[in-house]
Amino acid sequence: MSKDPEKLVDEYLERVKVYLPIDSEDTLLEIKTHLLKEAERIGEGSITPGSTLMAIERFGEPKQVANEYAGTGKRIGPVPAEYTQPLIRILLALLGISIAFIVGGYVIGIAFPTLIGDLAAIQNWPFVLPVMIVVNVLFVVLIFGGISLYADRDKLATERTTIEGIFGIGSSAFNPKSRSDAAADVIFGPIFGTLAVLPQIHVLFNPAFVPILYLVAVLMYIGAVKGALFFFHGENNLNLLIEGILAIFWIIIALVMINFAMPIEYAWNNSGSGWELIALTDLAALFPATFDIFVPLTLGWMVLIFVIVVVSSWRVLIAVMKIPMYLQAGKGWWWKGTWGPGRRFRRGVWAQRR
Amino acid sequence: MSNAHIEEFERWSREVKKGAASLAILAVLERERSYGYDIVKKLEDWNVTFLAFEQGTVYPLLKRLEKRQLLSSTWSMDEPDKPKKYYTITEEGKAALKLMTQTWARLSDEMKSIIGGDAL
Numbered sequence: 130m131s132k133d134p135e136k137l138v139d140e141y142l143e144r145v146k147v148y149l150p151i152d153s154e155d156t157l158l159e160i161k162t163h164l165l166k167e168a169e170r171i172g173e174g175s176i177t178p179g180s181t182l183m184a185i186e187r188f189g190e191p192k193q194v195a196n197e198y199a200g201t202g203k204r205i206g207p208v209p210a211e212y213t214q215p216l217i218r219i220l221l222a223l224l225g226i227s228i229a230f231i232v233g234g235y236v237i238g239i240a241f242p243t244l245i246g247d248l249a250a251i252q253n254w255p256f257v258l259p260v261m262i263v264v265n266v267l268f269v270v271l272i273f274g275g276i277s278l279y280a281d282r283d284k285l286a287t288e289r290t291t292i293e294g295i296f297g298i299g300s301s302a303f304n305p306k307s308r309s310d311a312a313a314d315v316i317f318g319p320i321f322g323t324l325a326v327l328p329q330i331h332v333l334f335n336p337a338f339v340p341i342l343y344l345v346a347v348l349m350y351i352g353a354v355k356g357a358l359f360f361f362h363g364e365n366n367l368n369l370l371i372e373g374i375l376a377i378f379w380i381i382i383a384l385v386m387i388n389f390a391m392p393i394e395y396a397w398n399n400s401g402s403g404w405e406l407i408a409l410t411d412l413a414a415l416f417p418a419t420f421d422i423f424v425p426l427t428l429g430w431m432v433l434i435f436v437i438v439v440v441s442s443w444r445v446l447i448a449v450m451k452i453p454m455y456l457q458a459g460k461g462w463w464w465k466g467t468w469g470p471g472r473r474f475r476r477g478v479w480a481q482r483r
Numbered sequence: 484m485s486n487a488h489i490e491e492f493e494r495w496s497r498e499v500k501k502g503a504a505s506l507a508i509l510a511v512l513e514r515e516r517s518y519g520y521d522i523v524k525k526l527e528d529w530n531v532t533f534l535a536f537e538q539g540t541v542y543p544l545l546k547r548l549e550k551r552q553l554l555s556s557t558w559s560m561d562e563p564d565k566p567k568k569y570y571t572i573t574e575e576g577k578a579a580l581k582l583m584t585q586t587w588a589r590l591s592d593e594m595k596s597i598i599g600g601d602a603l
Contacts, residue, residue: 155568159519159542162565166520197543 134181138164141185148195151221151303152454154467164188221450222303229442232380233435303447305364306372307469314356322349329397332406338392344382351375363466366452370462373448376441383437391427504544506587507531509572509580512554518567519545545570553579 141164142157149156164184165176172180188194324330325346331339352375358368386392398407413422511517511525523541548554553576559567572580 156542156546158566159568162518162567163520163523163542165565197540 132178134168134176134178135165137178137181137185138168141191144191145195148192150217151451152458160188160194225443225446225450228446229439232442233439303451304469305467306359308360310469311356311359315353315360318349318353318356322346322353325349333393333395333397335389335392335394338386338389341382341385341392348375348378348382359468362463363468364451365464365466366455366460366462368466369448369452369455373445373452376444376448379437379441380445383434383441386437387434389430391423391430393426393430503587504540505548506580506583508541508544508548509553509576509583512570512572513577513580516569516571518559518569520567522570548576552576 138161142161145160146153146157164181167184167187168176168181171183323346325342331342334342351371355368355371355375358371362368393409395406395408396412397404399405409422409426416422507526508522511522517525519542522545526541545554549556549570553573554570555573556568556570559569561567
């Protein structure tokens with residue numbers, strides 16, 4: 130059991146969040162303030178774990194609290210109203226992931242028809258992916274739903290039930306970017322951006338690929354600026370817009386990059402007396418004739434581009450989904466937003482409304 | 484005797500409370516702008532019994548009233564650990580409150596006549 134009152138409140142809010150619509154950070158913040166105030170009152174001026182648990186119990190069961198916000202009675206087919214929001218989140222997450230993977234698979238499929246063609250013949254790639262995910266999630270829900278009937282009996286009000294843990298998958302998919310991810314953009318963007326413009330790196334590549342390295346460097350640096358904006362101001366519409374536009378440029382660059390089956394032609398080698406360039410074709414001669422080193426290198430290149438396209442597509446989808454939602458909620462383009470997991474709600478708040 | 488009368492009373496109470504709650508919140512906010520927890524405490528301080536709110540139900544109601552443009556809100560960061568969302572009644576809200584108050588008084592008088600003075 131956690132003894133930190135604020136952590137108890139955060140755990141409780143994570144439970145409430147599972148049943149709330151995607152855009153509910155302000156609601157959670159409002160509830161948090163209420164719980165801390167009430168815990169302070171019950172604890173006669175000090176917030177203790179006991180007074181916090183009492184405040185939480187007085188506030189109500191997470192599912193009921195969330196349904197008061199989200200509204201009840203909105204049953205979708207056979208789905209009970211209280212599970213509509215978590216299921217919408219999961220379906221949206223699955224849809225987004227599926228689209229991202231299909232776009233990635235499509236891009237790779239254009240450039241490598243033979244490889245993907247074989248896969249498609251066997252597994253209906255990449256459309257099999259969303260179907261497999263849906264089927265597996267259903268199995269997980271059924272199995273853990275059954276287990277939770279027994280396992281969750283003695284849990285505290287702040288502890289997630291097993292079924293909420295599963296529904297949490299949906300809420301996690303739409304979490305804002307974490308501060309650690311934003312920090313990684315700030316740190317690694319300039320490092321890789323600088324590497325991409327070094328002449329010592331350029332000589333390794335096919336000369337026709339070098340202009341693309343400059344574009345990659347520019348995107349890396351812009352990505353670092355975007356990371357800094359997310360790090361200091363959390364998620365807001367302007368940051369999402371920048372991230373979305375940047376992701377579109379990454380997809381465009383990936384479409385160009387994929388035309389190079391394998392742009393790296395040389396590697397640096399230390400012969401003992403100093404560094405020298407060695408051609409990959411010369412390196413290939415060192416291997417048995419039955420092993421073509423360009424096959425794993427090309428596959429690695431393909432995976433890299435696939436990952437770039439999938440991640441970028443997901444970012445575009447998130448931006449397209451969240452920006453109108455925030456605008457509709459009247460938040461405008463710029464505010465002090467929130468961060469993803471590992472965050473504390475108190476550090477990510479909207480300082481200004483309208 | 485079955486519990487049907489209790490169930491009917493509970494259903495009726497919920498409906499009456501639902502209508503009264505928005506009127507009560509608008510009335511509290513007409514006096515001065517306030518945030519959720521403060522509104523809950525003010526209502527509790529009046530020792531209301533029938534209208535005693537479940538704490539968790541006040542916030543959704545505030546959100547709905549804001550969405551219907553009867554209230555507006557701003558965040559206060561005076562206490563960074565406990566940011567507060569202050570609600571203010573709008574002109575639309577004041578007009579709605581006036582109509583609701585008049586109607587409530589009329590309804591109360593009419594119900595007295597219908598039910599009969601002795602019963603009240």
